[in-house]
Amino acid sequence: MHRGWRGFGFGFGPRGFTWARGPRRRQWFEAGDMKYVILKLLKDKPRHGYEVMKELEERMHGCYSPSPGTVYPTLQWLEDEGLVVAKEVEGKKVYEITDQGRQFLEEHKDVVEDIFDRVKDAVDQALGGSMSELNQAVGRLVKQVYRTGWKARDDTVRVKIAEILKRATEEVDALAHE
Numbered sequence: 001m002h003r004g005w006r007g008f009g010f011g012f013g014p015r016g017f018t019w020a021r022g023p024r025r026r027q028w029f030e031a032g033d034m035k036y037v038i039l040k041l042l043k044d045k046p047r048h049g050y051e052v053m054k055e056l057e058e059r060m061h062g063c064y065s066p067s068p069g070t071v072y073p074t075l076q077w078l079e080d081e082g083l084v085v086a087k088e089v090e091g092k093k094v095y096e097i098t099d100q101g102r103q104f105l106e107e108h109k110d111v112v113e114d115i116f117d118r119v120k121d122a123v124d125q126a127l128g129g130s131m132s133e134l135n136q137a138v139g140r141l142v143k144q145v146y147r148t149g150w151k152a153r154d155d156t157v158r159v160k161i162a163e164i165l166k167r168a169t170e171e172v173d174a175l176a177h178e
Contacts, residue, residue: 035083039101083098
């Protein structure tokens with residue numbers, strides 16, 4: 001089951017689609033957590049920086065997408081500390097965990113587990129709870145609306161979709177005023 005951005009299940013909250021932006025932005029990781037997270041991802045398999053970002057976004061169901069400004073300096077730090085080694089593969093820097101990196105992860109096993117448990121709870125809270133069914137329904141609706149709109153051969157279908165959505169919006173709005 002897809003959740004998050006790809007499943008259109010993330011971000012539909014009381015402030016609309018952009019609830020994660022602005023002054024109350026959710027902080028997924030605490031200072032220093034990223035080195036453990038990236039190292040754990042590299043323990044699974046060697047990756048280049050972009051793959052690290054995509055894998056982390058996937059594991060967080062689209063709730064968090066790390067920036068290059070977070071990932072690449074952390075990879076450089078890990079390399080400087082001897083916890084990973086970078087190799088050139090097809091013109092890309094691919095990072096691989098070293099034995100020292102494995103030992104570091106093992107020594108900090110409790111910290112790593114705590115980070116992943118905490119983040120899993122936060123993701124479950126963002127995507128689950130009483131809003132889960134609603135988020136999934138909105139996601140399916142958005143996906144179908146765009147799929148049908150793009151496939152339509154003329155504007156007649158798009159106009160009908162817009163009318164349906166207008167009626168649905170009015171009905172939902174009426175529920176808010178009951």
